[in-house]
Amino acid sequence: MSDPESGAPQTRLIHTRSERLGRITVNPPLERASTVLFRTEEALYGPKPTYGRMGLTVHRELEAGICALEGARHTRLAGNGLQACALAIASVVGAGGHLLLTDSAYGPTARFCERRLKHMGVEAERFDPRIGAGITAHFRDNTQAIVLESPGSLTFEISDLPAIAEAARPRGIRIIMDNTWGAGLHYQPLALGADISVQALTKYVSGHSDAFGGAACTNDKLIAARIAACSEDWGIALGPDDAWLCLRGLRTLHTRLKAHEAAGLELAQWLESRPEVARVLHPGLPSHPDHALWQRDFTGTNGLFSFILKPFPKQAEARFFGALRLFGMGFSWGGFESLIIPCDEQLTRRADCWTRSKPGQLMRVHAGLEALSDLKADLERGFAALSAG
Ligand SMILES: *Cc1c(COP(=O)(O)O)cnc(C)c1O
Numbered sequence: 001m002s003d004p005e006s007g008a009p010q011t012r013l014i015h016t017r018s019e020r021l022g023r024i025t026v027n028p029p030l031e032r033a034s035t036v037l038f039r040t041e042e043a044l045y046g047p048k049p050t051y052g053r054m055g056l057t058v059h060r061e062l063e064a065g066i067c068a069l070e071g072a073r074h075t076r077l078a079g080n081g082l083q084a085c086a087l088a089i090a091s092v093v094g095a096g097g098h099l100l101l102t103d104s105a106y107g108p109t110a111r112f113c114e115r116r117l118k119h120m121g122v123e124a125e126r127f128d129p130r131i132g133a134g135i136t137a138h139f140r141d142n143t144q145a146i147v148l149e150s151p152g153s154l155t156f157e158i159s160d161l162p163a164i165a166e167a168a169r170p171r172g173i174r175i176i177m178d179n180t181w182g183a184g185l186h187y188q189p190l191a192l193g194a195d196i197s198v199q200a201l202t203k204y205v206s207g208h209s210d211a212f213g214g215a216a217c218t219n220d221k222l223i224a225a226r227i228a229a230c231s232e233d234w235g236i237a238l239g240p241d242d243a244w245l246c247l248r249g250l251r252t253l254h255t256r257l258k259a260h261e262a263a264g265l266e267l268a269q270w271l272e273s274r275p276e277v278a279r280v281l282h283p284g285l286p287s288h289p290d291h292a293l294w295q296r297d298f299t300g301t302n303g304l305f306s307f308i309l310k311p312f313p314k315q316a317e318a319r320f321f322g323a324l325r326l327f328g329m330g331f332s333w334g335g336f337e338s339l340i341i342p343c344d345e346q347l348t349r350r351a352d353c354w355t356r357s358k359p360g361q362l363m364r365v366h367a368g369l370e371a372l373s374d375l376k377a378d379l380e381r382g383f384a385a386l387s388a389g
Helices: 009-014 057-070 081-092 107-119 132-138 161-171 221-234 240-272 291-297 314-323 372-387
Strands: 074-078 098-102 123-127 143-149 174-178 196-200 214-218 277-281 304-309 339-342 362-366
Touching: 009 057, 009 240, 057 074, 057 196, 057 214, 057 240, 074 081, 074 221, 081 107, 081 143, 081 174, 081 196, 081 214, 081 221, 098 107, 107 123, 107 143, 123 132, 132 161, 143 161, 161 174, 214 221, 240 277, 240 304, 240 362, 240 372, 314 339, 314 372
Parallel strands: 098 123, 098 143, 143 174, 174 196
Antiparallel strands: 074 214, 196 214, 277 304, 304 362, 339 362
């Protein structure tokens, strides 16, 4: 058998099983445990984990799997994606510091930077996600970190990570990339210059809308130690059941992601031809302004993209959502089910951003694993209701 370490991504994600004490099963035992028992007094202060919060067998195997996924040497797990983002960011900033935040960041991450970090004496400043090397104009003497998310999960701009990393590196500014969309398989931020890659495992890794999880990954030993210390101080932990579900999801991530990718691309192309749609925002389409950048840095897409409706009255939009039978309305993605959600309320972009002058509602779609013909028929029902009356 070839070496799992040098195999294709889908091979590596399946073969991260570790040697365990006693019986070896395909999947690790699920240990629901706060308390670990010791036979001797001496062992109490011996090798860790000595307490459930540090994670047990499942957590070690999930960490190994996420390391394989992200091309990372160190992975720290968190209770959810937001917690992993907060952990990663807080690990590389400190009082008196300045943080640069992409304007298309996930809303709760932006809120953490602009509300919580403020209390911790760190000033957050937003920048245009498409700024590239121009980011240097925002650097200050006290700039400590840059928070990126590429593509932004509502508006789908791609950031030029290599250019930003090249500008940041000589100044010791740390780069954190939210890699939930790329999911590790289609984007490798650590190889492209990020210091920390973060994922909400809640999305594609768990893949079934039934668990939470987060991970912060790095190849830098010092940063890994700072993340570990911050995680210990805040008591950050991932529950064993959720860790087990994330590990199970990881094994089939490659196959699912390919199916989501194919469905997403086909739906996006189909939506581009619809008369009700003003614009589709999907980095894999040639019409996307950052398509070339996506082609250079990414190896794939997934089921998540947006489109902008032409102007319709509020009641017409309500009829559209009311007519859908398959697409659910919900604030997440990455599961097996298709979702659609109006996003204007979630946009917290700067006043001068292009989103202010778009014609109609921003709609985000997650293409699930249902048959495409059924999904198109469902959206057709919606569009018929949108234009009726
Ligand atoms: C969902 C999401 C998160 C947060 O993950 P949770 O597990 O829901 O806390 C962070 N970043 C992005 C891009 C997300 O889509």
